[in-house]
Amino acid sequence: MKAVYNLAVAACGVLLAGTAAQAGDFRAQRPVAVYNAPYYNWTGFYAGAFAGGAHGVWTVDFYRNNNHGHSEQGADGLAFGLYGGYNYQFARNFVIGAEVDLGRSTASQSNDIFDNDTSYAKYGMFGSARARAGYAFDRLLVFGTLGVGIADLTNTIQKGRNAGEQVVWENQVKAGLTTGVGVEYAFTNNWVGRGEYVYTDYGSVTLFNRDGNRADFKNELHLIRAGASYRF
Incomplete structure (x- = not known):
């Protein structure tokens, strides 16, 4: 009788050990959840x-009495204005879109071509409509842009000091x-x-x-500018 009791105790020990081993294997094989932070969405x-x-650049060729005067002048000024547009992001990293802007510049120049002839040029209002394409590194977007720009330009030639001899092309949009x-x-989800x-x-x-x-x-006009926008 004692032998039967000892055999039953041994069998229960083997069963319990097997159950604990299976539980350990289950814990070891249970998948671990991995959290992947979502990429910033530029759309x-x-x-x-x-x-x-x-930085405005003007190249002027002036022809007077079979004489030719040539001048290349640049002028620095400020530029400020507004812009807006729409982005669409696809394939996770690629961004395309369209943008318009409207601004004003203070760049102008005045230059003597001959002894008593003066050229004058300036930029006023300017704007553009452009397509954009870029590559997003999460919150960082590198882009290129191409489109059509317009500007209110003033170009003037003053022959001598007689206002009646003045040649003026002004308040025209090119x-x-x-x-x-x-x-x-993108510093936040809305401010860029x-x-x-x-x-x-x-x-x-x-x-x-x-x-x-x-x-x-x-x-010609060169602009180097910084901006801040709000995404809706």
């Missing part, structure tokens, strides 16, 4: 303001190709900071006065 509308520096590059960083460079070639303007003198202007 949506946004609007903001920018400020920075403007259009040209705009291109640029930049970076954006930006730095970018934008170049616009507004083409050439030809002026004549009553004496048949001719002036050819080529107008």
Whole structure:
């Protein structure tokens, strides 16, 4: 009888040990949850303001009495304005969109071409409509932009000091190709900071006065600006 009791106790011990081993194996094989932080989503509308520096470049060729005067002048000023647009993000890292901006520049220049002839040029209001394409590194976006820019330009040639001989082309809107590059960083889910460079070639303007003198202007504008926008 005692032998039977000892055999039963041994069998229960083996059964309990096997059950504990299986429980240990289950704990070891249970999958561990892994949390992956979501990537920042750039899709949506946004609007903001920018400020920075403007560098205007004017190339002037002036023809008077079979004489040719050539001048290349640059002028630095300020630029400030507003911008807004829409982004669409796809394939996790690629971002495309469209943007418009409207601003004002203080860049201008005055230059003597001959002894008593002066050229004058300045930029006023400017704006653009551009497509954008970029690559997102989570909250950091690197992008390029291409589109059409417009500007209110003033180009003037003063022949001598007689206002009657003045040749003026002013308060006209010229259009040209705009291109640029930049970076954006999302500091929060709604506020995004930006730095970018934008170049616009507004083409050439030809002026004549009553004496048949001719002036050819080529107008270009370089912008380096920082901005901040709010995403809706």
